[in-house]
Amino acid sequence: MQTYTVALGDRSYPIYIGTGLLSNVELILPHLPQKRVALITNEIVAPLYLEKFRGALEQAGVKVVQVVLPDGEKYKSWATLNTIYDALLASHCERGTSIVALGGGVVGDISGFAAATYQRGVPFIQVPTTLLAQVDSSIGGKTAINHPLGKNMIGAFYQPRVVVSDMQTLLSLPERELKAGLAEIIKHGLIRDESFFSWLEVNIERILAREMDALAHAVFRSCEIKGAVVVSDERELGERALLNFGHTFGHAIENEFGYGTWLHGEAVATGMALACDLSVQMGMLGKSDSDRVCKLLVRAGLPIEVKGVAPERLRALMSVDKKARDGKLHFILLERIGSARIRADVSPSALDRTLAQVF
Ligand SMILES: NC(=O)c1ccc[n+]([C@@H]2O[C@H](COP(=O)([O-])OP(=O)(O)OC[C@H]3O[C@@H](n4cnc5c(N)ncnc54)[C@H](O)[C@@H]3O)[C@@H](O)[C@H]2O)c1
Ligand SMILES: [Zn+2]
Known part of the structure; x- marks a missing residue:
């Protein structure tokens, strides 16, 4: 097992990465103020x-x-979200009852927002079970739900107390979901x-x-990279925007085809x-580096x-994307790989x- 600590002062927390961690609750127990949790998951997980x-x-x-x-x-x-509040209230969950999210980014995001808001905030624990959730959504404390007028428009910055990423959960993940998570890993590099x-x-x-040691290294290094960016800019006032590399174009594609198609x-x-x-067009990156990136993306399926x-x-x-500030489009570009x-x-x-060129 490897541990990466997200260093945010008194809100610092460990991310544990390894195999078979779901049954190792010793990792979670020290973070529970009360021996009571609300465990949120979905019908697939x-x-x-x-x-x-x-x-x-x-x-x-x-x-x-x-x-x-x-x-x-x-x-x-x-x-x-309301059904979550209903369940928490009906079973008399208190401020010391921790909310544990077991699932992908959807479960993590909505459970995190529930934790941030239920009784003005209760302890939150992430147990991500998709590659995307392990390398991206469980790190950094962004929680949200969607609004009919926009994705992730209602939410809060709310850090978990601990994140437990069990590589074995990835064995049941559909191939396409695995590859989608890989895109964010490549982005971190x-x-x-x-x-x-x-x-x-x-x-x-x-x-x-899905060799466990390879997955674990990829997840660990992603946590280190995303974690370092988050620590330097928790609320995305500057550097954290670099994590949006590829996302200005990506959001436009998702918007055009409807979320869920891609x-x-x-x-x-x-x-x-x-x-x-x-x-490359801006004279920042060599054509051979751009080709090298495309080649890896294709190999990743x-x-x-x-x-x-x-x-x-x-x-x-793209011009209605939220990265369009001051009437100008902001792009994250590469000056070299890395x-x-x-x-x-x-x-x-x-x-x-x-x-x-590309169409
Ligand atoms: N908070 C953040 O910083 C952040 C960052 C990136 C993405 N997100 C959010 O994350 C969400 C996407 O997350 P996702 O890609 O994990 O999608 P998801 O949560 O929908 O999971 C993908 C699918 O895999 C299933 N699944 C989950 N774990 C599984 C497992 N171990 N085996 C088999 N099936 C499993 C899910 O039920 C779902 O059908 C989006 O809502 C996005 O906005 C948040
Ligand atoms: Zn993304």
């Missing part, structure tokens, strides 16, 4: 892991109230660490084959390919092209060249 995890907690003397949500992004909603990117080039097949990681992969091309949408349409969607920069001075002609 429950039959896979709930009994094992719940059993381990109960064996350690922890009382468990369980809440099983329907599966899917569309349930990251106000209505679902691209924005911060060329040697990690090189490691991914060597080990991509081992990750796709998985987020797939849209981000294509977005990263476009952002690399734009970095991720898309790097988008069809069936006009470049003008994507440009329009180093990203925020640029607000992308010329319309450079953007046109990128969009025209």
Whole structure:
């Protein structure tokens, strides 16, 4: 088992990464003010892991109230949040009752927001079971639900007390979900660490084959990279925006095709390919580096092209993206593999060249 500590002063917390950790509740017990938890999961994860995890907690003397949500992004909603509050109130959960999220990013985000708001805040614990949740959504304390007018529009910054990432849960993850999580891992190498990117080039097949040690290293290094960015800029006033590499294009793709058609990681992969091309157009990145990125994305089974949408349409969607501040489009671009920069001075002609090339 490896441990990465997110160093946020008195809100610091450990992320434990290893295999078989679901039954190792010793990692969680020290963080519970009361031997009582509300365990939130969904209908897909429950039959896979709930009994094992719940059993381990109960064996350690922890009382468990369980809440099983329907599966899917569309349930990251106000209505679902209310059913969580209903369950917490009906079973008299108190301020010392911890909320534990067992599942992917959807369960993590909505449970985190419930924890941030129930009785003005109760302890929160993340047990992420998708690759995306382990390398991205469980780190950094962003919690949210969706609003009909926008994704993640209602939420809070609320850090967990501990994160437990069990690599064994990834064995049941659908292939497409695994690859989508891999996109964010590749992103971490691209924005911060060329040697990690090189490691991914060597080990991509081992990750796709779900070799535990390869997965654990990829998750651990991602936690280190995202954790360091979060620690330097918890509320996304500056550097944390670098984590949005590939996302300006990616959100436009998700918006155009409707959330759920493309998985987020797939849209981000294509977005990263476009952002690399734009970095080349801006004279920041060498063409050979951009090719190197695309090659790894393809080997990871991720898309790097988008069809069936006009470049003008994507440009329009990008300008309503939340990264469009002061009327200017902000792009995260690469100056080399391992180093990203925020640029607000992308010329319309450079953007046109990128969009025209890729479609
Ligand atoms: N808070 C953040 O900083 C942050 C960052 C990135 C993404 N997100 C959010 O995360 C969400 C996406 O997360 P996700 O990709 O994990 O999606 P998800 O939670 O929908 O999980 C994907 C699918 O896998 C299933 N699943 C979960 N664990 C499984 C397992 N071990 N075996 C088999 N199936 C399993 C889920 O039930 C679901 O059907 C989005 O709502 C996004 O906005 C948040
Ligand atoms: Zn993302």
